[in-house]
Amino acid sequence: MITLSKKLKQQAGPKKEPEPESRRISIRDKLLVKEVQEMEENMPRTCRVQFDDPSVLHHFCLYISPDEGYWQGGRFKFEIDVPDDYNIVPPKARCLTKIWHPNITENGEICLSLLRQNSYDGLGWAPTRRLKDVLWGLNSLFSDLLNFEDPLNVEAAEHYARDREAFKIKVRDYIQAYAKR
Amino acid sequence: MAEEMDVDREADKETSSKPEKMFTLKKWNLVAMWSWDVECDTCAICRVQVMDACLRCQSENKQDDCVVVWGDCNHSFHNCCMSLWVKQNNRCPLCQQEWVVQRIGK
Numbered sequence: 666m667i668t669l670s671k672k673l674k675q676q677a678g679p680k681k682e683p684e685p686e687s688r689r690i691s692i693r694d695k696l697l698v699k700e701v702q703e704m705e706e707n708m709p710r711t712c713r714v715q716f717d718d719p720s721v722l723h724h725f726c727l728y729i730s731p732d733e734g735y736w737q738g739g740r741f742k743f744e745i746d747v748p749d750d751y752n753i754v755p756p757k758a759r760c761l762t763k764i765w766h767p768n769i770t771e772n773g774e775i776c777l778s779l780l781r782q783n784s785y786d787g788l789g790w791a792p793t794r795r796l797k798d799v800l801w802g803l804n805s806l807f808s809d810l811l812n813f814e815d816p817l818n819v820e821a822a823e824h825y826a827r828d829r830e831a832f833k834i835k836v837r838d839y840i841q842a843y844a845k846r
Numbered sequence: 847m848a849e850e851m852d853v854d855r856e857a858d859k860e861t862s863s864k865p866e867k868m869f870t871l872k873k874w875n876l877v878a879m880w881s882w883d884v885e886c887d888t889c890a891i892c893r894v895q896v897m898d899a900c901l902r903c904q905s906e907n908k909q910d911d912c913v914v915v916w917g918d919c920n921h922s923f924h925n926c927c928m929s930l931w932v933k934q935n936n937r938c939p940l941c942q943q944e945w946v947v948q949r950i951g952k
Contacts, residue, residue, distance in 0.1 A: 692901050696893070752891065753930050783935065787942035792891040792931055 693751040697722040697796070704797040709804045723747035726761075727800065730846060731807040735836045736766070739844035743775075743803060747796075755780050755790035756799055763843040765836045767816035767825065768806055776817035777802050777810070890940055891927035897952075900924035918946040925950055 701722050705714065713728045727743040742761040748754050758780055760773040768776045778788035779802050802810065816822035825832040881887065881895075888894070892901040896914045903912035903926060915925040921940045923931075928945070936945050 691905055692892070695901055695905075699893075753934060787937075789935070791935075791939040791942075792927075793939045 693747060693749060694722060696752055697747060700796040703795060704800055707797045707801075709801060711807075712800055712804055714800075723751070727758075727803065729804055729807065734807050734811070735833060736764070736807050736840065736844075738846070739764075739840035740846040741844055745796075745799070752792040752794075754782055755794075756796065758799065758803060763839060765818075765821050765824075765832075765839045766806070766811075767813050767818055767822040768811065770818050774817060775803070775806070776815070777806060889923045889927055890921075891923055891931060894924075896922050896924060900927050902926055913950055913952055915947055916949045917943075918948050919943045920948075 708714070711730050711732050713730075715726045715728070716722070717724070717726070724744075724746050727745055728740055729743065730740045731737050740762070741764060744759045744761055746757045748757065758775050758777070760769045760775055763771055765771075778784065778786075779790060779794060779798060781789040783789065805811075813822045813825055821832070824835065887896060889896050889900060894900055894904070898904075899909035899912035903909055903924075913925045914922055915928050916922045917938050919938050919941050921938050923939075931939060932945055937943060938945050
């Protein structure tokens, strides 16, 4: 026999399934609502961010236009992806503009300590860090954090050590070819 | 200065001789705020006060199970936030010291 209470039970049944995935996402998104706002309020003047979908805060592009140093005059596009497990894990960043840089490979991999998930010094990722720190960190790869001593693109660092002028010319050539504003 | 004060007093006398009340106090509501007297009152991981349930427990309706953990370094976090973090890196996110639990509770 079909009774109302049975019907209600059937309807309620499948809905009670826990959805850990979507819940975890909502934690990230709750954090991002505040952090995106904070990031936009504390943006270095050389940075601009672009959200393709304003309702998706975990994926956006960052444009850095350095106003000093070797990469001055170029505009470099970065892709930032914030994983579900944020802020236990760091955001993922890639450089989409081809660049000649000791700490960024030509494929876009970036060496920046605060983006490192497992580190045993105090410089790696910690949940106390925010999106604005990531932005400032990436921006500093063109100035303060530029590091020829601990390169990811070893060839670029060796190029610099061997012939600084030739390094500068190659940087300019890459900007002309790939990073024009 | 002295002259001015005299003038003020005379003015006071004039107004007090005419008892004309513009306002009367009818009701007075006092509001008091309180918070826990602890050093680090916001969980640096989920950024909710440690004495409230963390973001995860709030969304999973497990407010009552959400307890606080103190480390030897005297920094405090939600126990569930911290247990997620130590799986990745067994250090206090605030001072980078090796994480050793001192106390768990409310």
